[in-house]
Amino acid sequence: MKINDLAVRIGGQAGDGSLATGEILSRYFRRIGFYVATDKDFPSRIRGGHTSYAIRGAQKKIYSIGDRIDALLSFDEDSISLHIDEIEPGGVVIYDNSRKDIEINREDIKKIKIPLANIARKELGIELIKNTMALGVISHLFHFDEVIMKETIKDTYKNKSEKIIEENLRAFDIGVEKSKGLPLMENYSLQILRGEDDTLLLMGNEAIGLGALAAGCRFIAAYPITPASDVLEFLSKHLPERGGVAIQAESEIAAINMAVGAAYAGLRAMAVTSGPGFDLKTEGIGLASMIEQPVVILDAQRAGPSTGLPTKTEQSDINHAIYGGHGDKARIVIAPGNVEEAFYFSFQAFNLSEKFQVPVIILSDELISWNKQVVKKFDLKSLKIERGKLELNPSDKGKEFPRYSLEDDGISYRTIPGIEKGIHLETGDEHDIYGHITENPVNRVKMMEKRMKKIELMKKELFPSIVEGEGEVAIISMGSTMGPIIEAMERLPKNIKFIRVRTLFPFLDDVKENLKDVKIAFVVEQNYLGQLEDLVKLNTGFRNTVGIRKYDGRSFRPGIIERKIREVMGW
Amino acid sequence: MKINDLAVRIGGQAGDGSLATGEILSRYFRRIGFYVATDKDFPSRIRGGHTSYAIRGAQKKIYSIGDRIDALLSFDEDSISLHIDEIEPGGVVIYDNSRKDIEINREDIKKIKIPLANIARKELGIELIKNTMALGVISHLFHFDEVIMKETIKDTYKNKSEKIIEENLRAFDIGVEKSKGLPLMENYSLQILRGEDDTLLLMGNEAIGLGALAAGCRFIAAYPITPASDVLEFLSKHLPERGGVAIQAESEIAAINMAVGAAYAGLRAMAVTSGPGFDLKTEGIGLASMIEQPVVILDAQRAGPSTGLPTKTEQSDINHAIYGGHGDKARIVIAPGNVEEAFYFSFQAFNLSEKFQVPVIILSDELISWNKQVVKKFDLKSLKIERGKLELNPSDKGKEFPRYSLEDDGISYRTIPGIEKGIHLETGDEHDIYGHITENPVNRVKMMEKRMKKIELMKKELFPSIVEGEGEVAIISMGSTMGPIIEAMERLPKNIKFIRVRTLFPFLDDVKENLKDVKIAFVVEQNYLGQLEDLVKLNTGFRNTVGIRKYDGRSFRPGIIERKIREVMGW
Amino acid sequence: MVNINLYDRDTPTWCPGCGDYGVLTALKRAASNLGLDPTKTVLVTGIGCSSKINSYFYSYGIHTIHGRAAAVATGIKLSNPELEVIIAGGDGDAYAIGTEHLVHIARRNLDVAYIVMNNQIYGLTKGQVSPTSDEGFITITTPYGSYEKPVNGPLLALASGATFVARGFSGDPLQLSNIIEEAIKHKGFALVDVLSPCVTWNKINTYDWYKENSYQLKDHDPTDKKKAFEILLDEKFALGIIYKKEEKTFEEKVFRKFVHSPLKPIDVDLSIEKIYDEFR
Amino acid sequence: MVNINLYDRDTPTWCPGCGDYGVLTALKRAASNLGLDPTKTVLVTGIGCSSKINSYFYSYGIHTIHGRAAAVATGIKLSNPELEVIIAGGDGDAYAIGTEHLVHIARRNLDVAYIVMNNQIYGLTKGQVSPTSDEGFITITTPYGSYEKPVNGPLLALASGATFVARGFSGDPLQLSNIIEEAIKHKGFALVDVLSPCVTWNKINTYDWYKENSYQLKDHDPTDKKKAFEILLDEKFALGIIYKKEEKTFEEKVFRKFVHSPLKPIDVDLSIEKIYDEFR
Numbered sequence A, B: 001m002k003i004n005d006l007a008v009r010i011g012g013q014a015g016d017g018s019l020a021t022g023e024i025l026s027r028y029f030r031r032i033g034f035y036v037a038t039d040k041d042f043p044s045r046i047r048g049g050h051t052s053y054a055i056r057g058a059q060k061k062i063y064s065i066g067d068r069i070d071a072l073l074s075f076d077e078d079s080i081s082l083h084i085d086e087i088e089p090g091g092v093v094i095y096d097n098s099r100k101d102i103e104i105n106r107e108d109i110k111k112i113k114i115p116l117a118n119i120a121r122k123e124l125g126i127e128l129i130k131n132t133m134a135l136g137v138i139s140h141l142f143h144f145d146e147v148i149m150k151e152t153i154k155d156t157y158k159n160k161s162e163k164i165i166e167e168n169l170r171a172f173d174i175g176v177e178k179s180k181g182l183p184l185m186e187n188y189s190l191q192i193l194r195g196e197d198d199t200l201l202l203m204g205n206e207a208i209g210l211g212a213l214a215a216g217c218r219f220i221a222a223y224p225i226t227p228a229s230d231v232l233e234f235l236s237k238h239l240p241e242r243g244g245v246a247i248q249a250e251s252e253i254a255a256i257n258m259a260v261g262a263a264y265a266g267l268r269a270m271a272v273t274s275g276p277g278f279d280l281k282t283e284g285i286g287l288a289s290m291i292e293q294p295v296v297i298l299d300a301q302r303a304g305p306s307t308g309l310p311t312k313t314e315q316s317d318i319n320h321a322i323y324g325g326h327g328d329k330a331r332i333v334i335a336p337g338n339v340e341e342a343f344y345f346s347f348q349a350f351n352l353s354e355k356f357q358v359p360v361i362i363l364s365d366e367l368i369s370w371n372k373q374v375v376k377k378f379d380l381k382s383l384k385i386e387r388g389k390l391e392l393n394p395s396d397k398g399k400e401f402p403r404y405s406l407e408d409d410g411i412s413y414r415t416i417p418g419i420e421k422g423i424h425l426e427t428g429d430e431h432d433i434y435g436h437i438t439e440n441p442v443n444r445v446k447m448m449e450k451r452m453k454k455i456e457l458m459k460k461e462l463f464p465s466i467v468e469g470e471g472e473v474a475i476i477s478m479g480s481t482m483g484p485i486i487e488a489m490e491r492l493p494k495n496i497k498f499i500r501v502r503t504l505f506p507f508l509d510d511v512k513e514n515l516k517d518v519k520i521a522f523v524v525e526q527n528y529l530g531q532l533e534d535l536v537k538l539n540t541g542f543r544n545t546v547g548i549r550k551y552d553g554r555s556f557r558p559g560i561i562e563r564k565i566r567e568v569m570g571w
Numbered sequence C, D: 001m002v003n004i005n006l007y008d009r010d011t012p013t014w015c016p017g018c019g020d021y022g023v024l025t026a027l028k029r030a031a032s033n034l035g036l037d038p039t040k041t042v043l044v045t046g047i048g049c050s051s052k053i054n055s056y057f058y059s060y061g062i063h064t065i066h067g068r069a070a071a072v073a074t075g076i077k078l079s080n081p082e083l084e085v086i087i088a089g090g091d092g093d094a095y096a097i098g099t100e101h102l103v104h105i106a107r108r109n110l111d112v113a114y115i116v117m118n119n120q121i122y123g124l125t126k127g128q129v130s131p132t133s134d135e136g137f138i139t140i141t142t143p144y145g146s147y148e149k150p151v152n153g154p155l156l157a158l159a160s161g162a163t164f165v166a167r168g169f170s171g172d173p174l175q176l177s178n179i180i181e182e183a184i185k186h187k188g189f190a191l192v193d194v195l196s197p198c199v200t201w202n203k204i205n206t207y208d209w210y211k212e213n214s215y216q217l218k219d220h221d222p223t224d225k226k227k228a229f230e231i232l233l234d235e236k237f238a239l240g241i242i243y244k245k246e247e248k249t250f251e252e253k254v255f256r257k258f259v260h261s262p263l264k265p266i267d268v269d270l271s272i273e274k275i276y277d278e279f280r
């Protein structure tokens, strides 16, 4: 009996509506009080090609769809060939045989064939509604609460016409009806846990957008790119009504430089992108470092290099985020591990950037950016806007304001255009305390030290690693891999210390401390070269590491991690 | 008595002609059989501002202007205030007091005041010719060979009019004449060593240009930027007569992509730039990695970040050269340490890029790029063009040529447009062996491994470190710092092992080997963050390092290194 | 004339009804009429739905990065002027992120044809506003309507120095193939802006809309530059060859001496010794 | 009118005789006539000799990176439309590496003035060819003469949608200051291309050469767009305001609701709770 944990994969051709169906299902899970994790898999084309969406709901906190699925809802043949082996013994496959009937070779699962598309066409005249019908089938098989499910459907389509809502509810009912008599999934039990309804279901990109809004970000410039576009899209909708500006720039270069301009003019500003666009922002981010402008950049990593696999996940921009750009420069690079952190990191990114007057790079990955998770409503009361040394009413300092005055902590007072007595220059050339260009070597040394000093200072306020468990064997990771790692740990027979790094630059000393009694560390990451592993080695001196790496564009499963650790440790 | 080693600094306002005078002096040194090292110091503006040029000639091989100068030729007050303390006791200052007379406060040097500009104006009617006149003064004081000097002057101006040559020779003679009676520098002796005249005097940028020409490079695309423009300028002159193309692109992005296009079309192609432009090339270099195109990129480093100090030297693009760009990618990064290597590395860069089908980055720095050194005529006989797996006559492989066939060494056969039976696709998206886009995970893994495998393979053919000396104390460096380091070593009382790293990526194993018996290593580099030091730590595990760093935009002097090592070692 | 099937390659994965099918058909027909040799032809594209066209057209092909096709093509053409180099891509690719290269390839008058498949939207990234979208156009990134005047691609090219400027419509592949044929034949830089509907994301600028908002150029003298400017200032889209003038191409100017063939083996260039004199 | 000395800052380090002195004088005069408040003015520049102008003009100033001044200025102006934002820089900055931003800032009709100090050469990097250099022009990177037709900056801006296009000459700072004044006053994007000789590297396009190769616009109706195109196609440089039209600015279109002032303190935005509904 599997209790309160169900993973469903919905697969079909792009356009079959798998994503929409998954959306309703994940909303249902939230409503019954479950946590949710999802994983999209679709090709970089618009129509056709196999697409699938995995949704898992569970009572316990989850961040991964897990190793296997309990139900496969398949609208095409590819779904079967690609995913049939993924079904847990005792699970079920539902196959829409309207297009074609096929042989399904597994004896240990339930196999249901039903011509959903045909029924939909016949009964409602709309083939596409087969999706909602399929939800009816699943609901019946797994004893879903039909009332809550229908509420969910209604709410999901609440911006659509009455007619559409009616049709979908009808489709759902037909699905339930048609599955009467099918063998029920008695080995699954899903309770209704819903208590206080204080949760939200959202993906990382939405959380980042919300975090930015909450932080008073009032400017976003971006150029569309998967998987970062959602943030631009979200803010394009929500910024204008807050007096902010969302602008789709002519390129990523334009975008970062616009954002730097906005920051210079005093707005909290951000630019969002992914790999190829991140490359193009290199020079602009360097300018921000040099003129000490607070600006926030999101790099939602996808599989590289070059155009790579645009709709697939990876964690291979770590090096560029830290080291990208010529010259020595100060910046902050933080990596949220889940949707909740995506919100808070996004919020804090603006505080950090203004406090330290540096660009802050949020490094997410496609999986976090798109993974829908259930989070507690954000604790806005606990948050505070900190603008650092922003000087809105400077006292008279003479004709020019010493924008780059040499303060003990390396952070100068900042004024912005429009402020009386704040006039000064800013330039990416080396400059004196008024921002005027100078090539004087003594000044150069002072200014370099002023800017670099911030690196030590900021360490105190950055996000330390999250450590779970104790032991001589450690797992180190960053970003979205935390989900499968936690589940792998649960299955492994011995104690493991899990160190999840959240600040990549400057690298914090706590990782070294945490490795003190560790004998061997597995570094789990989604790239080929072991970029995180190198970072750990360099910064801690700890060298007995074993890389667990994945670079096929698909996310980790707990089993991969579990197996590799068992193999190396002989467990 | 100082024998066969003389350092002269010529200083004045930009436009005073210090650089031209230095040019003649350095040519003279070559002609008498000396080695030469030079160091330019001028501001990022066109007229005005203090400019100075240090030229040293010596019988022994030198790569640095050394700690102190023997003669200061000064056309402005700044030259005195900035450089008077640099003069070796027993040396001389020659001050042109035409503009203004000033007090020179040093008792341990000879002080010569002479109104050169006034004399030049009076006797020849051209004030600017004071420079050549100054050469006459120096020649007389230091017993130069006047015949050779006059030959040098003639040859330097050989493309100018007869009149100009005559005037300069006259000016020289007047200089000699006017210094009759001045106290001679009897404590210096410069012999005429000239034997076979088999040497050249050139700067790193020229050597890189020549190396490219020799290697059959027939395409350069670049956007002007200090200090890389010389290479574009040199090749703009010399490529067309060889049927090649030099194109000043609309931006660095255009330049790198043009070069990639040229490489794709089969020409040996390069793009040259410095920091800000190097940032902009990030995406294009990533494309070259992904489609496995051989292309050569020069980054002539200058002081960053951002626009920084455009005419000052630094070594702070190491990280970007190695790590810049999203995703995992293969490339080669090599760093010549002197002008001779600049030639050979440039030549070999083309071979390496074609053999391994990767972008090769030559990392020079402003000092090497501009430092004029005397080198033996290049041994062209010893060189060979190796184009790797370029397939000019492929056998029939079907409709599409398997451009990305999976060979044991990861290197596929390459065809280029125009070749029969070679048709295929190339794309920065992940692709199959014919270059067609595919998102298949199994193919992805194979292709990543194919591309990454080359990293190990290429290690065998890259430039190992140059090791000089033995001992438990090591110095590690890269690039132009070798000159001052060698001289510092000569002065230090104990044995030192000097490891000069020449290949930065992939990092070779020899550095680790060489550090086996070393107890402490000083890493000398021109940046703040210790980019080379981190690289050594990461790749060798050796952690007892001490950084000797400079980041004021001016080059190292032996004394700085010597003092720091004495201090740390208690020597 | 060559059998048109010679140019078949992978089956397109564009959405059913996508305008780009018409462009592909027209390109194949033009190639066939001109007898283009796939071995000597390079189709250079950027990134976007439209840029996938070289997966569907048989010849040498390079699918580069977003916006940079023109720069890559410049390198190719200058390295081997005997190649027929054709550039293709979307409106975002050419007129947003690729703007600078378009302007400069035009003023160089490089002898290549550039086919812009203009659907007034970002197709591959799922329906964001494009530089050619009309003011007020609602997309996911302009939920309150676009605030920007559209880029007029052919006008931009003409102002930059293009010596051939034309507009076609993928709903009329026959005319389009004629235009493309002329563009390829033209010695110099030829821009062909093709109205090519995106049936998935752009529900405004449909086939019908384009039919209503375009007209055929008649009795137009394409050598009349002033007239060409006037036509391009029209509200409606003129279809046909708008401007055409023979001028020396970039390659003709650059290669005054001789052309180095990339198709031949090379040796160490000993002639550099002649330069040594500069360094003595 | 404000005392012109208010705008004094550092002493320029341009070469004696550089055309940019005339531009600086004209800008100061225009500012003084308009009574610009240095506190509310931002002079945004790129990189180049010309781009150093904000070191010499007293107001808020940001000297950005090569080619990106227009993008930075867009961010500034959209963040605080009450600021007077002026962009200045060289021909390389605006018409080579900055091409894309020029085209797009023009079509957006952002209310800023952009002064391009066009010396047809790269000054700061010591005399390489520029996008506005004439064909055949010999420089250190074009020892055999340039192979490219020059970019016509004002034409490019006009074709891109600029609502104010003018050309001045730094040899005539009085007219130039009038033009700059008009450009700043103009509501919308104003491009002022200034013929501004580089006395050090460009020995062809000198003050005298410009005098011979330019003419004053007379009796020209700047609202006549077709005529404006014609004028810009002239071989000789027309001096004066070539085109001018009032259109809604980008800011006016964007800020339909209210403007968020960057000059006020901010609090955590609790209103995001209203969006929570989307996530349930």
Ligand SMILES: Cc1ncc(C[n+]2csc(CCOP(=O)(O)OP(=O)(O)O)c2C)c(N)n1
Pocket (backbone or CB within 6 Å): A223, A224, A225, A226, A252, A276, A277, A280, A307, C047, C048, C049, C050, C051, C065, C066, C089, C090, C091, C092, C093, C094, C117, C119, C121, C122, C123, C124, C125, C130, C198
């Ligand atoms: C540097 C970079 N930025 C952004 C993207 C994402 N991207 C891919 S295609 C595209 C635009 C597609 O629009 P268009 O060029 O009009 O082509 P279409 O798909 O409409 O044919 C974008 C923004 C990218 N691949 N690279």
Ligand SMILES: Cc1ncc(C[n+]2csc(CCOP(=O)(O)OP(=O)(O)O)c2C)c(N)n1
Pocket (backbone or CB within 6 Å): B223, B224, B225, B226, B252, B276, B277, B280, B307, D047, D048, D049, D050, D051, D065, D066, D089, D090, D091, D092, D093, D094, D117, D119, D121, D122, D123, D124, D125, D130, D198
């Ligand atoms: C990205 C980048 N590329 C190149 C340079 C070098 N650079 C500085 S100024 C300049 C061009 C100067 O020409 P222009 O813009 O016409 O200005 P001018 O000096 O003539 O006034 C260049 C190429 C740079 N600073 N940054």
Ligand code: SF4
Pocket (backbone or CB within 6 Å): A046, A047, C013, C014, C015, C017, C018, C019, C020, C049, C050, C119, C123, C124, C197, C198, C199, C200, C201
């Ligand atoms: S999304 Fe639009 S442009 Fe892309 S293939 Fe579909 S119809 Fe064509």
Ligand code: SF4
Pocket (backbone or CB within 6 Å): B046, B047, D013, D014, D015, D017, D018, D019, D020, D049, D050, D119, D123, D124, D197, D198, D199, D200, D201
């Ligand atoms: S180099 Fe030319 S543009 Fe630069 S300051 Fe001198 S004259 Fe002016």
Ligand SMILES: [Mg+2]
Pocket (backbone or CB within 6 Å): C048, C090, C091, C092, C117, C118, C119, C120, C121, C122, C123, C130
């Ligand atoms: Mg498009």
Ligand SMILES: [Mg+2]
Pocket (backbone or CB within 6 Å): D048, D090, D091, D092, D117, D118, D119, D120, D121, D122, D123, D130
């Ligand atoms: Mg210029």
